[in-house]
C-alpha cells in the first residue's frame with residue numbers, strides 16, 4: 001500500500017531569523033504528516049534546508065516510510081518518540097536499521113519498548129506483540145536540544161502516558177504533541193500510567209501558554225492551532 005503525504009507545510013512563511021550560538025541563521029522547516037498503521041498514527045518528518053530530517057513517531061509501515069523519505073531525498077539524522085505506545089513505535093527498528101540513526105525518547109518509558117503490556121500491543125488479540133530495541137538517548141526536558149542543524153525544545157507533558165513529551169520547533173511556532181492534545185479533543189488516560197489531572201495540567205500549563213498562532217501537530221488526526229483549541233476544545237472548558 002502506498003502512503004499519502006496528507007500535509008506538506010513549509011514554515012514559517014518561509015523565513016524567520018533566530019539566533020543560534022550567537023549567529024543569525026535563516027530557518028526553513030518543512031513538516032510532512034504521514035498517517036501510518038491500523039489507527040493512522042501521524043508520523044512527522046521534520047526537514048530543514050540542508051535536507052536533514054528528524055523522524056517523529058514512525059508507527060508502522062516502515063517499508064513505505066523509508067521509500068517516502070528516500071523519494072524526497074532527505075537524510076534522516078534521528079528518530080524521536082513522543083511516547084512509547086505501540087502505534088507510535090512499530091517502524092522504529094526498520095527505520096533505525098535502514099538509515100543507521102539513533103532514537104531519542106523520555107526515560108520513563110524506556111521499558112515500554114520491550115513490554116507489550118505497557119506499550120499496549122499486548123491488549124489486542126489481533127495485534128502481534130510490539131518489541132523495539134532500546135533507545136540510544138534519553139531527552140531531558142527543559143534544555144534546548146541540538147541534533148544536526150535542528151534546535152528544539154522538549155516539554156514533559158505527562159497524562160496520556162508518564163513519559164509523554166512534546167517537541168517545539170521554530171521559535172515555539174510548531175508543537176508536535178503526540179497524544180496529549182488533539183483537534184477538539186484530548187488524549188485518553190485509561191491506559192498504563194494515564195492520569196487525567198496530570199493531562200489537563202500539562203495541556204494548560206505547557207501547551208495553552210504557547211502563542212495562539214502556534215501550529216499543533218497531534219499524534220492522530222489533523223493539525224490545529226493553540227488558539228483554535230483555547231476557543232473550541234470542549235474538553236478544556238472550565239478547567
Ligand SMILES: [Zn+2]
Nearest residue numbers: 083085160179
Ligand atoms: Zn498513545
Ligand SMILES: [Zn+2]
Nearest residue numbers: 041087179219
Ligand atoms: Zn497514538
